[in-house]
Amino acid sequence: MAGEGDLKLLGTAASQFVARVRMALNMKGVRLYEYIEQDLFNKSSLLLESNPVHKKVPVLIHNGQPIAESLAIVEYVDEVWHTAGAPILPADPYQRAVARFWAAYTDTKLLYAYIGVNIAATEEERVEKVNETVAATSQLETVLADGKAFFAGDSVGYLDIVVGCHLSWLEAFSKMYGVVLIDATKTPLFAAWAERFGETEAAKGVVPKTDAVAEYAKKRRAEALAVKRKN
């Protein structure tokens, strides 16, 4: 295993993108890092200095060098700890490209759909966003066809943690709004995968708690509705 060196992760308990990075570190067996919880409503000088462009989490600081953007961090972790644990990205260039395609899909189509559930101004808008979310999971489900246990095949890989980090947000919003975002009837393969993913070593101890997600999401909803009222 590569020496961890000085490794810090700036995060928040609710962030799905921080969870993604922690899942990547779990996959590589990297557990000796300092996790530093951030308050996004009162940002620390460490956060402002290490991610001056976006001022957001996650930021991984490795031997003093900060990296932001969760997908870039996951690739970094895979490259730096390439001899530790299983590879995160597939080895084959075509399979890597396909995985990156679905990662981009997840962080736009799936993300914006379920975020829309939280900031919907009307019941009609919420129903629309629920349908969009289930449609996105339905698209992702096509990757799980052929009886694969995980997106990457027999075991967890890149796309599993890319999608998996969003699961507790889908669960939190399902509870908060009394809707079904992980639909065992419409998307049985996705729902079964979600159950399975939660039991993996990658997910262990790093999945955001739905209470933390709910508390954070309520603040973001209040902000979004205030902006909508102004416009």
Add this chain to the structure above:
Amino acid sequence: MAGEGDLKLLGTAASQFVARVRMALNMKGVRLYEYIEQDLFNKSSLLLESNPVHKKVPVLIHNGQPIAESLAIVEYVDEVWHTAGAPILPADPYQRAVARFWAAYTDTKLLYAYIGVNIAATEEERVEKVNETVAATSQLETVLADGKAFFAGDSVGYLDIVVGCHLSWLEAFSKMYGVVLIDATKTPLFAAWAERFGETEAAKGVVPKTDAVAEYAKKRRAEALAVKRKN
């Protein structure tokens, strides 16, 4: 050089993301491919079959295997033709992460700012989006500090083609709306880089013509304004 095999690129003359892929192929000296122009207002069965999720260009089809998402394609080209031409991504994991960070910045902050210039409903909104665009180029300019000729250093690399493919859109909108999006006073390093980039082998013959961009952008503006009027 790796054998090209059967290589097709589905594109449009105006697309900056198609240009990005062609720039990557130029960097690798891959010139023996079939470029197939698409009509996005009347989509071909080849496009619908090869990118069923988004139905968008670019799609690179290599030996019958389709790949979508321009950044995923660029990484694929770099990996498959790794022995041809200069590497596109930096070799160092940290520098790769930094380049990927700025790529994500470019395709969100810069892109949405200048697209906003085109679809602005009022003069006030347009001014705001012009300012956002210049602010984004100003952020990118920080990467060019220390007298670097290109984002990647002495020669063209990943971030150069990621940003460079947007330049003719900035030029087209500057002309169409009588605004200054590449501002030699406010962002002298970025403006000088833009001039320099246009002269490179990477850009040669593949930069979208501003007329093609203007024609396409007018259609998109009409669509966007129709949606805004309905809401």
